[in-house]
Amino acid sequence: DAGITQSPRYKITETGRQVTLMCHQTWSHSYMFWYRQDLGHGLRLIYYSAAADITDKGEVPDGYVVSRSKTENFPLTLESATRSQTSVYFCASSEQGARVFGYTFGSGTRLTVV
């Protein structure tokens, strides 16, 4: 199906472990984003990518690593998970064109670090 798929939907991991959240889009959108959503903070941008092999930091990048070897995939890796990274993570994509772009969000990954 067309759209954005995030996996897994739910994940429990232990402090110090590495965990990777997957994001796959079928729109062929140029831009992809990772946000985290927390009570009291709302949604905050972690990393974004303008195209394959082009990534940049957002507001809260510390402790996270991203890669984008293919346009359709944008995985987010927590190198050594901490309890403060317990959150709901959303992947999104957009396409810029004629000053109008569509913005599509995935269904989210709920990550718990114990």
Add this chain to the structure above:
Amino acid sequence: KQEVTQIPAALSVPEGENLVLNCSFTDSAIYNLQWFRQDPGKGLTSLLLIQSSQREQTSGRLNASLDKSSGRSTLYIAASQPGDSATYLCAVSGTSYGKLTFGQGTILTVHP
């Protein structure tokens, strides 16, 4: 640093009422503003996008206005329905490609 504030934080209304959700932002140098809807446990759905040069956008029972100079936007929902119950999020972008800064949302409950 851009900051986005939404008022009220929560709103409960009877079915059929017209209602207004408010959004304010501190830096008027925005490229566009979007309103999203989020249902519990779900992702975000884009409702309306207003370019910085526009004053308003309409989609069905929804109307969003933008006053860039004063840093304000309103989302007007006409004839509210229980199915409109959700969290409504306002987000602004300072770039053309959508690096968004979000408000914390308004939780709307429409009861029959």
